[in-house]
Every structure is written in structure tokens, then in C-alpha cells.
Amino acid sequence: MSTVKYKIKSALHDQQLYAAIQNASNLSTAKRDDQILGLDDYESSRDAAREVRQRSVDYSPRLIEKFTREFTALGGKVYIAANASEANRITINILKSHGAEKGVKSKSMVTEEIFLGRALESAGIDAVETDLGEYIVQLAGEKPSHITAPAMHKSRQSIGRLFAEKLGIKYTDDPAELTEVARGMLRERFLNAEFGISGANFLIAETGHIAIVENEGNVRLGLSIPPVYIAVTGIEKLLEKLADLSPLVKMLAKSATGQKFSGYFHLLKPSREGEDGPEEMHVILIDNGRSRAMADPEMREMMLCIRCGACLNECPVYKTIGGHAYDSTYPGPMGSVLSNLLGRNKMLHQELPDLSTLCGACKDVCPVRIDLPKLLLELRARREKPLSHNMLASGWKWTMESSSRVEVAGKFARMVEKVVPKVMSGGVKPGGPGSFRTQVEKRKSQVESPKSKIRTDDEQ
Amino acid sequence: MLKTKVALFVPCLVDQAAVQTAWATVQILERLGIHLTYDSRQTCCGQAMFNAGYLNNARGSAEKFIRLFHDAEYIIAPSGSCVSMVKHRYADLDLSGSFLRDWESLRLRIFELTEFLVDNLGVDDIGSKFPFKVGIHNSCHALRELGIKAQPLKLLQNVEGLTLVNEDLVDECCGFGGVFSAKYPELSAKMGKHRSQQLEIDSPEFITGVDDSCLMHLKQAFKTNGALPGKTIPQTIHIARILASTSSSPFDSESYSYGGEV
């Protein structure tokens, strides 16, 4: 059994998980709908957002160059990392050069993608996750199960038990109290942090700004207190100009958290003389398969993604099994595509494209209109097929080429209803003697009677 | 009397496992005086192969489909999913030459049954009678790729004796997904259970829709999971069979054949 299959199986038997995910995704969907239904310019905003992202991906190399010029002119540093290990090495080198050992981190899926946390740990650097959900997941020794709501798979009771066990507090499952506990614990860490690491939602080539969206204020603290600040993000996140942010930040807030505008929006650049800001700022841009994906005419559309997570909340498969079953940093419909584009080689998560009914809900909610079902289908088609499947497929093709073969196959299928694929049996009683085709042919004489007008082709 | 000429496409699943739906479709179209043809060489639109990632095989089915149907004035099928495959997904099959040309015009002439009745013929009352409590499950491909939601609703609203329930229920996938259900049967079944329980809430006697594949999946879910406390399991029925039922030819769950006569 594949790891994914195994994880699905255990997820299917975890009632607590199922309840948590159903509850959270339904609430997320409802909040999003509250923001979006009744907006008369929603569809045109989606077009605008897509246009900006399209431009961003089309001009990516040029924009990286321009951003680097602007950002370094102000004393910041920009690095391009070809892959995960290079990115981790760069980060560790920066921190080591400062002798920094303790710092804070804000939620970032890119750092999850490259396993930065693990790399820092083995380098003897302690980076605590400060986003509440991410903090919970780190305490539990898990990975996030959702790209914007890392602890979505956990009930308040299980978080209460986790806090009691790991933090030595009295058990409570009140979300407000638990939040307060985390706030208190992390305050100390913020005040003593030697560095802050976060992701970045966008980088602005025109001005050299880093744009970050958040709600908890942990990013704000992470870039206000420690002297060294590092932003880690993908090379596809460059925008041409500040004005490009408008359609994106609004769509992001609505689609990700059902907010009109996110709690905090940072437009950050290396501080000028006499201004308030971190003493040192670094931006690490990660490729890790992205330039390959951008050069792939069918797949580059995935690079438009703004990581809002709406397609996860809406996906009936994700809502049934949660994120961990996908066995990849990025779960859900977007993850089933993206996971196969990233890394040293393509198609590292070959099974994931099958984990979809192709219902199209993801495509319908995507704020930048990514045609996820189409990309999933494309990946299915690209995959090397095991021989047995190929034989099955050719068998099907051979059958479908001729209606008489369909007849024979159909008769056989009805006879062995229990063993043929569900698509042919559907668990129903076959509809009387023979198929529609047989019945039509048998009834040719009636067909020609004045009472019924149905004609078979050869009569024409 | 309408003089529209229609070629009937009976998707393989319907042909093999839901003959009643095909006959009901014939009945409805004939009742409207439509000149109907059926080419018995037809097989499958290619969707199953396409969704499984076998593009070459799917292209073969598509070419055959195009060859058989390109002359038709209209092509009507009692399935949203197969119509969507032909209309939209053929674009991803790298068709070429005359196949591509013929498909480009053919795709504008293929319709799902209820869509055809309401949008093309402008008919929303075809004199049907079906004195039961009915809920709709909107199938994903019909809903999201063809925009079919108002049409079946309109038709059902005008069926004599029919009580509509579940009208405000959110649309969600039943969990079938063709090859998906074969590869992940347990997962597919759990999704089916979730959806079937949503559909049971208003105690419908029947659940209807425009795609037999989803309805069969739901039927299986109802059967496996039994009724919710205090509810009875609804039957599943393709919308064509509801629309084909009239006072002179009432619905008969056992009847499978044309006009219930043979």
C-alpha cells in the first residue's frame, strides 16, 4: 500500500479528525462567501488579480533583477537559491555570521517546503514558530495540515491536552485561554530573539518592498524586535509595481480568511538613516523547480497561485481526509499539482493527481482562476503508466471502438456485476434485458411504426 | 410541431446500466415532436480514459464520436458529464485536421437534455406528472462546467404533483469521480455518505439529477448506510424519468422500456 493510501486509510478512521476538518473548512467557506457573495465586481477583480500574476510570472527574471537592484541599493541583501539545501545553507550562514542562536519564525509554506526548521535545528539554531497554529503544530512535532491554517486538523481539546503536557499548564480547552498562554510563552522569545524569519507574499520590483500579510502581529514583532530579519520566498512572487498589489491583497484576504482586509499588511524595505526598522535585511529567493515549472507551457499556470488556501477548504476530498494524508508539504488540489512541480525532479508525488473527483470546486473558488482540474488531468496524462494499467486501458479502448464489443463487454459486466469496476456496475440492477442499443435494434419494427419516430442511422 | 432534428447520444454507462434513462429521454423528445435519430455504432465519449490519463485512447474515442456525430443538427445526451467532456475537454486532446474543425462546430451543438429543453427549445413545462417529494443533487460537471442548475429546477417546478425539497442545499460533490472511486473506494464511499446524508435531511422520496453516474453512487451510499434516524431512504432517479412520467403513462419503478409497453 502506498504511503498516501495508508494515510488515507487512517484518516478515514479518525472521527475526531473528520469532525475538526469538516467544521473548520465549512466555517472558512462560509466566511469567504460572506465577503464575496454580493460583490458586483468579484469576477472582474479575479480577472485583475490573474492579470497581475500572469505578468509577474511572464517577466519573472527581469523583475528579480530589478528587485535585487532596488533592495541592495538600500543596503539589503538578496540571494537566489537553486534548491532547498542551498537555501538552508544560505540562511544558516547568515545566522552563523552573527553568532545568532535563538530567534523567531513566522509561518511560511516555503520554509516548510525546504524543511528549514529541521536544517536550523541540526545547525544548533533554535527558531520558534510564532504563528499560533504553527506553534501548536511545532509543539506536537507535526507538519501543518493546511497552507493558511496549520493546526486545522486539531480540536480544541487536543490542543488543550498538548499545552498541558508540553507547557505544564493546567488543562483548558478554551481557545481564548490557549491563545493567551501561547502569547505569554512567545513574548519572552520575541524579546530575546536575535533574528526573525518570515515568508513573503509578494516582492515589489519597482520599489524593492517586501509585502507580507498576517493577522496575529507575530510578523510585526518578528521584524520589529530582532536586529536581523530574513524573508524566504519563491522566485515567482515578484510583482512589477506597487499598484499591482491592489487586486491581490484584497483577493487574498477574502479568499484566505474571509476578511475584507487582513489584520496586518507590511510593506517593508531596508531602513534608511534615522528610520525605524531592522538593522539588517535579507531576502532569499528559492527556485526549487519553479523556473522549470514556469518554462512548462501547461504547468506554468500553477505559478500564479497566491496560496490563499480556498481550494483546500472547498475540496470535498480534502474535507474528508485533511492535509496530512497527502504526504506532502502542500496538500489539497493546489498541492496535488504543485508538489509534482517542485524539488529536484518533477513528479515526486505521482499519486496525488488521482486524489480528486475533478468536481471543479477548486477552480470555481480560485481567486486567480487556476484551472486545477485541467492541471491534475495533465499530470495524470504525463505519468508513466504501469503495464497492467496500460493493458486495461487498451482493453477499454479496444472495447469502445466497436459497439458490438461494448455489447459483449456489457453483458459480461452485468453478469459479474460485483467484480467489474464500479463505473460499469454502479451497484444497481441492470436495466432489464440488454442494453439500450440491443433494445433499439430489437425493436426496429416498432421504431418504424407511426407511434414512435426514433430512427436508427442506417434508415437515413 | 417542432421540426428540430436531434441525434441522441446515450453514454456508455446509461446504455449499459441505466436503460430507463435513455428510453425516458426518447419519450420526452418525441413527445415534443422532435425528429430523433440514434446511431447504434456509438460507444463512449472517452471521458473514462481521459480522466485516467490515457490521452491516446481518449483521442480514439473522441475521433469516433466526432465522425459519428458531426453532421447532426443537435446532439442531446441525458448526462452533463459526457456533454461537458465533448464540449470542453476535447480541447485538451490535441485533435487535428478535420477532427478539430468538426469538433469546433460540433461542440456548439451538443447539449445536456434539460439544458436543451429549457435554453434551446424554451420549454419548461412538458406536461409531466410525478406526485412525489423530490430533491435535486446537482452533479459537478453539469453545474460547474455547463452551468446547469436553473434548468432542471424549472422543469421540476412545473411537474404536476411534485414537491421540491432541498432547494437551498449547498452543492457538493457526491464523491464518485469515475476512476477516483475505483482507486479510492473507501474514501469515495465516505464522501458519498456525507452527501447522501445532506440530501436526506428534508426527507425526499426521490433524489434526482442529470447524471446517472452520481445517482448510482448516491444510491449505493443510501443502501450501505441505511436511513438516518426517523428518515426513510430516498430512491434515486434520473430527471428524464420524472419528466417522462405523465398521467396517461405514470411512473413505474419497474418499467425499463420505451413507453412501458414492451
Next chain:
Amino acid sequence: MNNSKNVLLFQKQLLAVNGEFISLDENQKVSSLVKEFITSNSIKSIVLSDFSQHQDLVEALEEDTEILADFGSRSYPLDEAGNLCAKADAGITDVYAIIADTGTLVISSRNRGDRLCSSLPPIHLALIGNSKVYLNFEEFIENTPKEHTYALITGPSRTADIEKKLILGAHGPKRVVVFYSEGNAGCT
């Protein structure tokens, strides 16, 4: 641009995101209103960033309130600044601009101490008398100087990471209180 209409919209949107809005009439002084607020909310200690009216506030408040840090009168080493702000019951800053249709405060990087005073104490008192007023994000982006760092703050910090339940006061302030004085902008 119709400022008072935009401020009304700002007020409405700020309240919608759990912010608080206190408006002054012509003869009231910001400093006395802030003092009133501080007394009635039993705020014992404050920090202030380096904004133009900080001196007036210091004079009005120093008698009854402990002023842990005043970034307008001196600068502090980074770690000391953090510790002082974390201890304060409230932080006071002015605001570079407001964005009406989302109820957003824009804090720029120009004042020393702005970042810490607006993020570490549990209550952020924000003075918008001198602020520029923009209708929406587009207008702000179009008109703002591109060389600065900005933080756009919309209501108190928040999280919904536990079962999607909204909790105010995650890592940043639990309350954001905006003081607005029309007509006497700049003079207290």
C-alpha cells in the same frame, strides 16, 4: 476628497473589525481625552513614539502615569526598547494615514519607536488628527511616497487558529483605540 465623509466610513469599518473610535469636539484637547481614557481604563504605564505631539502628551500624563519610554526625547538600545514596551499597559503613536473603506491605520517608518509602541503593549492608542485620509488601498498606494516602510493595521491583532474561533489579541495589541480630532488637527 471629502475628508469628513471618509472619516465616517473609516469609523464604521474600524468598529467592524473590533477597533474603538473616540472623537473630539472642537474645544477638547487630545491630551485631556487620552488622559481621561487612561484613567478610566486603569492604565498605569505607557510608552510613546517620536511624534510631533508627544511632548504635550507627556506633560499631560506624567503626573499620574508612569512613562516607561518616550522615543521622542531619547533613543534606546533595541533590547531595552523592547523590554520597556512589553511592560507598558499602553503605547501611543500618531498615524501616518488612514484608509477609510477598510478601517486601516497606516504606520510609517518615519517615527522612532512606532513599531514597538504600536505592537507590544496590549492597548494601542492611535492619534489620527494629523493623518492623511485615503478612501481605499488603491488611493493609498498611488499617492504614498515609495521610499518608506509601512505597516497597515486593521483592528486589534487576531487569530482563528483554534477551531476557527476568532480571538482578539494574538501577539499584537488586544485593543486599538483611535482618537480623532476634526478641525484642530495638529494643535492640542
